[in-house]
Amino acid sequence: MTSASQTAPQRGGVGEAASIEGLHISLQRDGVRSNVLRGVNLTIGRGEIVGLVGESGSGKSVLALALLGLLPSAAAPEITGAIRVAGVDIVHGSAEELRTVRRDELGVIFQDPMTSLNPTMRVGRQVTESTHDHAEAIRLMSAVGIADPELRFRVFPHELSGGLRQRIMAAIAVAGRPSLIIADEPTTALDVTVQAQVLDLLRELRDEFDCSVVLITHDLAVAGQIADRIAVLYAGRIAELGSVSDILHRPNHPYTVGLLRSRLSLETPRDRELLTLRPETGSPGERMTGCAYHTRCPLAIDRCAVEQPPLEQGGIPAADAHLRACWRSINDVQNLAHHSQGDSVVTPRTRNEAAAPAVRVEGLHTRFVLKSGGRKRREVHALRGVDLTVQAGEAVSIVGESGSGKSTLLRVIAGLTPATSGSVALAEGGAQMVFQDAGSSLTPWLSIGELLRERLLPLRLGDAENRKRIDKALVSIGLPLSVAGVRPADLSGGQRQRVALARATMIPPAVLLCDEPTSALDASLAASVLNLIREMRQELTMTVLFVTHDLSVARLMGDRIVVMTQGEIVEAGPVNEVIEHPSHPYTQSLLASVPDIGVLA
Amino acid sequence: MTRFVVRRLASAVVLLLVLTAIIFLLQAVSPGDPVKAFLGNNASPAAVAAERQALGLNDPLPVQYLQFLTNLLHGDLGMSFRSHRSVTSDLAAFLPATIELVTVSFVFALILGTIFAVSGALRWRGSAFYRGPLLVLATAPPFLLALGGIVIFYAQLSWLPASGQGADTTGPTGFLLIDSIVTGDPGTWGVAWQHLILPGVVLAIAPAIAIGRILRSSLESTLQADFVRTAESKGLKGHVVIARHVIRNSIGPALSMAGLQLGFMFAGVVVVEQIFSWPGIGNYLANSIPVSDFPAIAGVTLVLGTIYIIVNAIVDVLQTLADPRLSA
Numbered sequence: 001m002t003s004a005s006q007t008a009p010q011r012g013g014v015g016e017a018a019s020i021e022g023l024h025i026s027l028q029r030d031g032v033r034s035n036v037l038r039g040v041n042l043t044i045g046r047g048e049i050v051g052l053v054g055e056s057g058s059g060k061s062v063l064a065l066a067l068l069g070l071l072p073s074a075a076a077p078e079i080t081g082a083i084r085v086a087g088v089d090i091v092h093g094s095a096e097e098l099r100t101v102r103r104d105e106l107g108v109i110f111q112d113p114m115t116s117l118n119p120t121m122r123v124g125r126q127v128t129e130s131t132h133d134h135a136e137a138i139r140l141m142s143a144v145g146i147a148d149p150e151l152r153f154r155v156f157p158h159e160l161s162g163g164l165r166q167r168i169m170a171a172i173a174v175a176g177r178p179s180l181i182i183a184d185e186p187t188t189a190l191d192v193t194v195q196a197q198v199l200d201l202l203r204e205l206r207d208e209f210d211c212s213v214v215l216i217t218h219d220l221a222v223a224g225q226i227a228d229r230i231a232v233l234y235a236g237r238i239a240e241l242g243s244v245s246d247i248l249h250r251p252n253h254p255y256t257v258g259l260l261r262s263r264l265s266l267e268t269p270r271d272r273e274l275l276t277l278r279p280e281t282g283s284p285g286e287r288m289t290g291c292a293y294h295t296r297c298p299l300a301i302d303r304c305a306v307e308q309p310p311l312e313q314g315g316i317p318a319a320d321a322h323l324r325a326c327w328r329s330i331n332d333v334q335n336l337a338h339h340s341q342g343d344s345v346v347t348p349r350t351r352n353e354a355a356a357p358a359v360r361v362e363g364l365h366t367r368f369v370l371k372s373g374g375r376k377r378r379e380v381h382a383l384r385g386v387d388l389t390v391q392a393g394e395a396v397s398i399v400g401e402s403g404s405g406k407s408t409l410l411r412v413i414a415g416l417t418p419a420t421s422g423s424v425a426l427a428e429g430g431a432q433m434v435f436q437d438a439g440s441s442l443t444p445w446l447s448i449g450e451l452l453r454e455r456l457l458p459l460r461l462g463d464a465e466n467r468k469r470i471d472k473a474l475v476s477i478g479l480p481l482s483v484a485g486v487r488p489a490d491l492s493g494g495q496r497q498r499v500a501l502a503r504a505t506m507i508p509p510a511v512l513l514c515d516e517p518t519s520a521l522d523a524s525l526a527a528s529v530l531n532l533i534r535e536m537r538q539e540l541t542m543t544v545l546f547v548t549h550d551l552s553v554a555r556l557m558g559d560r561i562v563v564m565t566q567g568e569i570v571e572a573g574p575v576n577e578v579i580e581h582p583s584h585p586y587t588q589s590l591l592a593s594v595p596d597i598g599v600l601a
Numbered sequence: 602m603t604r605f606v607v608r609r610l611a612s613a614v615v616l617l618l619v620l621t622a623i624i625f626l627l628q629a630v631s632p633g634d635p636v637k638a639f640l641g642n643n644a645s646p647a648a649v650a651a652e653r654q655a656l657g658l659n660d661p662l663p664v665q666y667l668q669f670l671t672n673l674l675h676g677d678l679g680m681s682f683r684s685h686r687s688v689t690s691d692l693a694a695f696l697p698a699t700i701e702l703v704t705v706s707f708v709f710a711l712i713l714g715t716i717f718a719v720s721g722a723l724r725w726r727g728s729a730f731y732r733g734p735l736l737v738l739a740t741a742p743p744f745l746l747a748l749g750g751i752v753i754f755y756a757q758l759s760w761l762p763a764s765g766q767g768a769d770t771t772g773p774t775g776f777l778l779i780d781s782i783v784t785g786d787p788g789t790w791g792v793a794w795q796h797l798i799l800p801g802v803v804l805a806i807a808p809a810i811a812i813g814r815i816l817r818s819s820l821e822s823t824l825q826a827d828f829v830r831t832a833e834s835k836g837l838k839g840h841v842v843i844a845r846h847v848i849r850n851s852i853g854p855a856l857s858m859a860g861l862q863l864g865f866m867f868a869g870v871v872v873v874e875q876i877f878s879w880p881g882i883g884n885y886l887a888n889s890i891p892v893s894d895f896p897a898i899a900g901v902t903l904v905l906g907t908i909y910i911i912v913n914a915i916v917d918v919l920q921t922l923a924d925p926r927l928s929a
Contacts, residue, residue, distance in 0.1 A: 070830060070834060099836045099837075099838065100836065102833070102835065102836035103836025103837075107834075110830070116831045117831065120924055121846070129835055129845070130835045158926050
């Protein structure tokens with residue numbers, strides 16, 4: 001320990017690192033003001049890890065920025081209520097006071113370490129900015145698990161791997177011995193194996209530096225791995241708050257139950273429709289009366305629409321309380337948790353061994369030259385001899401981490417990237433591709449109707465027939481016909497991905513190529529898109545190649561699983577065999593890293 | 602890094618060769634007989650023929666081009682028809698004044714552009730009061746600005762001189778600002794500055810806005826970057842965040858625009874030098890064009906082109922220094 005930290009004044013003193021009381025925040029965006037947080041009460045005890053879980057739009061990241069006193073001034077934030085960090089009033093404090101709190105009491109780890117580190121500054125210097133001391137920086141870098149810290153001190157962020165970059169962020173976060181670390185989706189941008197390491201690291205940092213951690217995530221299982229308590233946030237309010245085992249195993253709020261059930265795991269039944277939450281129809285943040293969740297809640301009663309259920313009797317909740325904001329009895333909610341499974345779906349066994357295979361890839365090699373900034377060239381050998389045959393009607397999942405070559409393989413099959421050597425043969429009908437980011441794969445200035453019509457143009461069907469086909473496509477993806485008139489920006493992420501699916505399948509291709517189509521979506525939306533792909537596959541007897549980094553998704557979407565790493569297929573086989581008896585060490589490590597919460601008890 | 606610099610220099614040399622080829626071809630196809638221009642229209646045909654032979658004008662074009670290049674390497678740009686002196690010595694006499702004017706003006710442009718960009722990006726209070734006028738001024742053509750400046754600051758207010766450099770250089774470098782210090786003459790130094798202000802500012806305004814706009818938009822996008830949020834969450838002071846994290850990541854596009862503008866300024870100097878009777882190569886060029894003094898025109902073009910190519914090569918290297926990802 002350095003002498004500076006020994007002489008540091010006693011922090012907090014009342015056993016809490018931060019407290020949030022009656023917090024309301026509204027932000028302005030494009031001239032429209034919306035209530036992002038609507039009455040949040042929460043304390044973060046010293047040395048405690050609190051998981052803050054919610055879907056996108058729940059206000060969890062705004063809460064993080066509010067704790068830091070860094071709400072963007074462009075959004076003209078209006079704040080009522082109180083935030084105290086280490087005894088300092090964050091809501092009313094001067095800019096200088098807030099800066100001092102950030103410097104002395106707060107550490108932060110953001111989602112994407114690539115963009116969150118300054119690309120033109122050596123990483124060591126970025127750590128030193130917080131430590132003001134070279135030796136301390138080196139010590140912290142080795143404390144967060146960076147081997148050869150002296151060597152790594154002099155490199156730039158782009159020269160490190162994603163996991164190492166996030167470790168640098170962690171070193172910055174713990175520099176100056178903060179009393180509270182805020183981790184905003186710290187593992188979302190990382191591969192699963194790295195995700196597990198970063199979560200372990202957070203817990204170790206808490207143990208070693210005796211700080212508190214607010215872990216913000218969309219995934220209950222991630223929070224469940226290291227948190228002491230979990231707060232489930234819905235539309236700017238805490239829906240349920242309790243210990244990890246309470247939340248994960250005895251959920252008392254229908255929303256928590258819904259989140260848990262729509263979460264995909266290695267135990268999710270393969271032969272049933274995936275459970276989803278009812279889709280959100282309006283903007284819940286604008287409903288000032290009633291429970292924000294009532295439009296989606298399977299247990300909603302009349303009272304839910306008019307009267308807002310309180311989380312507790314007011315004031316700051318006790319540390320060990322299990323609190324919920326719901327009018328229905330705990331029994332009713334627990335019944336919901338144990339009841340109702342999805343409708344069973346008959347998995348199509350349309351695999352036709354006699355027919356020609358839909359895709360036949362032989363000895364495929366792909367190299368490309370990365371030209372960074374048009375200067376020095378670096379050759380990447382993305383595919384190193386891949387052989388893959390997909391029978392007509394078969395669904396194959398390709399699993400791998402970033403850089404494994406799985407997306408490149410898909411792009412080569414789609415004809416978007418040329419192969420260096422080897423052959424790709426497709427059955428008649430060709431390939432259609434659905435990309436990860438539906439937002440950027442739909443042309444922003446075309447309406448949905450125009451986007452779909454484009455696909456029909458080569459058939460020369462005439463306007464009336466085109467219209468009929470477009471309507472049919474929209475019905476098949478469960479969207480209203482009026483969607484034909486709007487542009488992609490007016491749709492939600494899940495709806496956009498549905499449109500992308502409709503575009504790909506309205507003229508059924510020989511093979512549908514899906515490149516992580518759900519990894520940018522909330523769990524429930526992801527499940528509904530996966531359901532849709534499985535339905536379409538059944539109806540159109542389509543061949544599907546599904547690329548994902550998530551073994552639990554791969555297990556649900558494929559008849560077979562193919563595991564790739566470093567441009568090679570290291571394991572391939574029927575789903576059950578690969579999941580239950582993985583033969584390759586890489587598959588085993590992937591399986592071990594899947595965060596899980598066990599069967600809902 | 603070293604490899605990148607070497608490659609960038611090599612491409613600069615290729616560009617220079619292309620430039621010489623273009624200048625040579627223009628000279629070759631231009632109407633008007635250089636020999637007659639040199640000897641005068643009354644020269645006897647025999648004298649003209651002899652001179653043609655002596656100048657190598659009867660040789661095939663590639664041979665002439667090689668001769669042209671060889672002469673160039675020896676610093677021989679031919680004789681000016683107008684002054685009857687070697688173009689090289691003419692350029693040596695006029696170039697320092699131009700470089701001095703453009704350099705000072707470029708510094709003005711960088712300062713004005715940076716203030717314009719930073720005040721806009723950080724939303725300084727009252728910044729609209731000078732950004733507005735600056736924007737209006739930038740839309741005016743330089744000759745109008747020059748005349749306006751002369752009318753106001755020379756004719757009406759008598760604050761600033763309106764023509765020439767104010768003194769002749771006697772020192773070793775040819776640059777008045779440097780020579781006056783070297784020879785210990787602070788009076789001349791002050792006079793030189795007085796004479797530089799008007800033409801310098803007139804020449805600087807349009808580039809200042811061009812550089813400022815680019816810098817402003819890259820500053821604004823950098824201010825939104827995640828790593829700036831990281832820097833703020835470290836509790837760094839506002840100006841430290843700007844200086845360490847924002848500036849360097851915003852400078853790239855502004856650097857290439859500055860290089861481009863510096864090139865334009867050497868071209869734009871022709872008009873400004875004429876109006877302010879500045880004894881530089883712009884003036885020299887303006888006097889050479891009407892009399893088709895091709896060696897002089899070619900010489901000036903070659904010098905300006907060379908400066909342009911060198912400036913852009915330097916800018917590329919600077920960009921690489923600013924952003925380590927470019928050389929990775």
